[in-house]
C-alpha cells in the first residue's frame with residue numbers, strides 16, 4: 001500500500017508545475033506569474049517568472065488585514081538582559097513600516113543592499129522585513145564573525161547601509177560592536193553611506209558622523225507601504241563557507257521563497273496559524289532566516305527571538321523554561337545544543353520542573369543527529385517525536401525530513417528520513433551513475449531544484465555553475481556524501497569538500513589555512529576537522545615552519561590561534577595547532593587532509609596509493625599524540641562515550 005507521503009512526494013516530482021502552482025495560491029500576488037517553472041535558461045531555473053509580490057506584505061500586512069493584527073507575531077526572550085517582550089502583528093508591521101521609511105530616507109531603494117550585523121534582538125527582524133518592504137536586499141552577517149570576515153562581505157555585497165547594534169551579549173561577556181564595524185569598514189574597499197546603531201544599555205556606542213541611532217531614525221520616519229517586486233528579484237544574500245576563504249553569497253528570491261517556506265510550515269513542521277514555533281538558532285544562519293525571520297510570519301504563526309544559550313543562561317533548563325512560558329508547540333535546534341544540555345543535566349532532571357504539555361515535536365538539523373543524542377532526547381521528552389532533518393544554506397529548507405504534517409514515518413536513528421517533496425535525491429558515483437541502495441556516493445539532486453532554493457551566487461554565476469552543477473550534469477551537487485537504504489531513507493555521512501561543522505556552524509578549513517599561511521613563520525599548513533564529542537567537529541592546524549625559524553613552537557601556536565580568532569572570529573573555535581616537519585602529500589602535491597582526519601579520529605584508513613612518502617603519516621600520528629588529541633580520542637572510544 002502506498003502511504004500518503006509517497007503519493008504527495010511522487011506528484012511533486014512528476015508534476016512540479018501543478019504542485020507548486022497550487023502551493024502558490026496561498027500567497028498574495030500583485031500580479032500572477034506567467035510561468036510556474038521557467039526552464040528557458042537551464043541550468044538557471046527560475047520559479048514564478050512574471051509574478052509580482054512583496055515578502056513583507058505577506059509576512060505582516062496581509063495578516064493584519066485578515067483580522068489577526070492582535071495575534072502575537074514575535075516573542076523576544078533574552079535571559080542575558082532579563083527581558084521578555086511580545087509584539088503583535090499590527091505593532092510589528094507598524095515598526096517595520098517606519099524603519100522602512102527611515103531606510104528610504106537614507107537613500108535605500110529597490111535592489112540596494114543592506115548589511116545587518118546584529119545580535120539576537122527583534123530589531124534584526126525589523127531591519128530585515130523593512131528591507132523586504134522596500135525591495136532592498138538584506139545580507140545578515142553572524143555576530144560571531146570578526147571584522148575581516150565582515151569586510152569581505154561588505155566588498156562583495158556593496159551595501160548602502162549597515163544596520164548594527166552597540167553590543168552583543170555572550171554568556172560571560174559584552175562584545176562592543178563599534179570597533180568591529182569600524183575596523184571592517186576600514187578594511188573594505190567599499191564604504192557604506194550610513195551605519196545605523198541600536199543602542200543597548202549594556203554598552204553604548206559613541207556615534208560619529210554618518211552613524212545614526214536606530215530608534216531615533218525610526219521615530220522620525222513616516223511609515224511606507226510595501227513595494228511590488230518581481231518573484232525572481234533577490235530578497236537576501238546569505239554568505240556561507242566554501243572551499244576557499246572567499247565565502248559564497250547564496251541568493252534567495254522573493255516568490256519561490258514565499259511559496260516554499262509557507263508550504264513547509266504545515267507539511268514538514270505541522271504548525272498551524274497562531275501556534276508558536278521556536279527555532280533556537282541565530283539570525284545569522286540559514287535556519288534563522290527561514291524559521292526565525294520568515295517562515296512563521298509568512299504562515300501567520302508566532303516566531304521566537306531567543307537571546308541566550310541552551311546552557312549557562314542560567315542553566316540547562318533554559319529550553320524547558322522557554323517552552324513552558326511561551327507555550328511552544330515545536331522546537332528546532334542543533335544536536336550540539338542537546339549535547340550541551342545532556343552534559344550538564346544527564347538525567348534530564350530539570351525538565352521535570354516545567355510544564356511541557358503544549359510541546360509536541362523536537363526538530364534537529366545543522367549536523368547529523370548522532371543516535372546517542374537522538375535516544376537521549378526521545379527518552380527525556382517522554383517519547384515525543386525527535387525529527388532529524390537535513391538541509392543547507394543553499395537550499396533554504398529541508399532536503400530530507402520526516403514530513404510531520406503529511407505522514408509521520410518511522411524514525412531510523414542516524415537518518416533524516418526521506419527526501420522532502422520537490423527533492424529528487426540520488427546517490428551518484430563519480431561518473432554520474434546512480435549507485436545501488438546501501439552504497440555510499442555523492443548525494444545529488446536532479447534539477448530543477450524546488451522553489452526557494454538558490455538561483456545563483458551573488459554576482460557570480462560562474463562560481464554557481466562550477467560549485468554546484470558542473471561535476472554532475474543535470475544535478476545539483478550537495479557536497480555531502482552518504483547513501484540511501486532499501487526503504488529510501490537518506491543517510492548523510494560526510495562532506496566531500498573542505499567544509500567542517502563545528503557546533504552546528506559551517507566553517508571553511510580553507511579559510512583557516514589562509515590565515516595560518518599569513519603567519520610570518522609558517523611555510524605550509526593544513527587544517528582538518530577532527531571529531532569532537534560535544535561540538536561534532538573541531539579544527540586542528542598542522543604547520544610546517546620556514547627554514548631557520550628557531551622560536552618556541554608554543555609561541556607560534558598561540559599566535560596563530562589568536563590570528564584565527566581575530567580574523568575569522570571566535571565561532572571558528574580554533575584552539576589547537578601543532579608544528580610538524582612535513583605534511584603528507586600525494587605525488588602531485590595535494591595535501592592528504594582526509595587521511596590526517598581519519599588518523600586523528602582513530603578511524604580505519606588505507607595508505608593512499610599516490611602518497612609521496614608514507615613515513616610522514618607516522619610523524620603526523622605522533623604529532624597528534626603530542627597534543628593529546630589522538631590519545632584523548634582513544635580514551636573516549638574505550639570508555640564507550642558518544
Ligand code: COA
Nearest residue numbers: 143144170281287333334336337340365366503504570571
Ligand atoms: N557573537 C560573538 N561571539 C560569539 C557568538 C556571537 N553571536 N556566537 C558564538 N560566539 C563565541 C562564543 O562566545 C565562543 O567564544 P569563546 O571561544 O570565547 O568561548 C565561541 O564563539 C564559540 O561559540 P560556540 O561554538 O557557539 O560555543 P559555545 O560554547 O558558546 O556554545 C552551544 C555551544 C552548543 C551552546 C552553541 O554552539 C549552540 O547553541 N549551537 C547551536 C548552533 C546552531 O544553532 N546552528 C544552526 C543550525 S540549527
Ligand code: AMP
Nearest residue numbers: 365366367368389390391392393492506
Ligand atoms: P549550513 O549550510 O550551515 O546549513 O550547513 C549545511 C551542511 O551541514 C550540510 O551540507 C551537511 O553537511 C550538514 N548538515 C546539516 N543538517 C544535517 C543533518 N540533519 N544531517 C547531516 N548533516 C547535516
